[in-house]
Amino acid sequence: MSESVAAEHPSSPFVEAIGGRLEEWREGYVRMALTLEPHHTNPNGVMHGGVVTTLMDEALGGVIASVRGLETVSAAPHATVEMNASFLAGARPRRSDRRRGAGAATGPAGGLRGGGGAP
Amino acid sequence: MTDERRRSPFSAFIGTEMEELREGYARLSLTLERRHTNPHGEMHGGVITTMMDSALGAALGALRGEAARRDPHATVEMNASFLSGARPGDRIVVEGRVIRLGKTIAFGEAEATRNGVTLIAKGRLTFAVRNRGE
Numbered sequence: 001m002s003e004s005v006a007a008e009h010p011s012s013p014f015v016e017a018i019g020g021r022l023e024e025w026r027e028g029y030v031r032m033a034l035t036l037e038p039h040h041t042n043p044n045g046v047m048h049g050g051v052v053t054t055l056m057d058e059a060l061g062g063v064i065a066s067v068r069g070l071e072t073v074s075a076a077p078h079a080t081v082e083m084n085a086s087f088l089a090g091a092r093p094r095r096s097d098r099r100r101g102a103g104a105a106t107g108p109a110g111g112l113r114g115g116g117g118a119p
Numbered sequence: 120m121t122d123e124r125r126r127s128p129f130s131a132f133i134g135t136e137m138e139e140l141r142e143g144y145a146r147l148s149l150t151l152e153r154r155h156t157n158p159h160g161e162m163h164g165g166v167i168t169t170m171m172d173s174a175l176g177a178a179l180g181a182l183r184g185e186a187a188r189r190d191p192h193a194t195v196e197m198n199a200s201f202l203s204g205a206r207p208g209d210r211i212v213v214e215g216r217v218i219r220l221g222k223t224i225a226f227g228e229a230e231a232t233r234n235g236v237t238l239i240a241k242g243r244l245t246f247a248v249r250n251r252g253e
Contacts, residue, residue, distance in 0.1 A: 050169025
C-alpha cells in the first residue's frame with residue numbers, strides 16, 4: 001500500500017522482484033499483496049504455487065520480525081525451517097485480481113487461498 | 120527434453136533452467152543472484168518452494184503425457200523442510216520425483232541441493248489430477 005509502510009520495514013529483494021507489496025505491518029500482523037500478471041503463472045495459465053508460498057514465507061518472516069523487533073532480528077535473524085501449504089483454489093491474472101498473504105504470529109497464515117501449481 | 124511450450128512463465132521469470140525431464144522425474148537448476156534473497160542476504164524460501172512445485176508439476180506432466188494437457192493437474196498440498204541456507208553465487212539444483220500416480224491424486228517428493236553437495240531442502244507435494252477419461 002503506502003510507500004511509507006514498505007520503506008520502514010525490511011523487505012526481500014526476491015519479493016520485490018516478483019512484485020509483492022507490503023500492505024500492512026503491525027506487531028503480530030503483516031499483510032502482503034500481489035497483482036497477478038502473466039509471468040506469475042504455470043503452463044496452464046493459472047497462478048504458480050510458488051507465488052503464494054513466497055508471499056506466505058515473506059508475510060510470516062515479517063510478522064515474526066514485527067514481534068521480535070527489528071534490532072533483535074538484525075542481530076540474530078530467524079529462518080524458515082518448515083512450511084506446509086494447502087492450495088484450496090486457483091487464481092489467474094486479471095486486472096482486478098489480487099492475491100493476498102496475511103500472517104498472524106499466533107497461528108498459520110490467515111485469509112489465504114492457495115493456487116494450483118503445475119510446473 | 121525441455122518442452123518450451125510447457126515451460127512455466129513464473130519459473131522462467133525467476134531464472135530456473137530445466138536440466139532434465141523424463142516420465143516422473145525432473146531436475147531444475149538456478150544460480151542464485153541478489154534478487155533471490157531475503158532481507159538477510161540469504162536465499163528466500165520462496166525460491167525453493169517455486170522450484171519444487173515446478174519440478175514436480177513437470178515430472179508429473181511428463182508421466183501423464185497427453186492426459187496432462189487435456190486435464191491439467193494442480194498442487195493441493197506442499198510441505199517443505201529447509202535444512203540449510205544458500206547465498207548469491209550458489210548453484211541450486213532441485214530434483215522432483217513422482218512417487219505415486221493414482222486416478223485422481225498424485226504424490227511426489229523433491230530434494231534441493233547447494234553446489235551439488237549439501238542437501239538444503241526436502242519437500243513433499245500432493246497433486247489433484249483431473250481425470251475425465253478419454
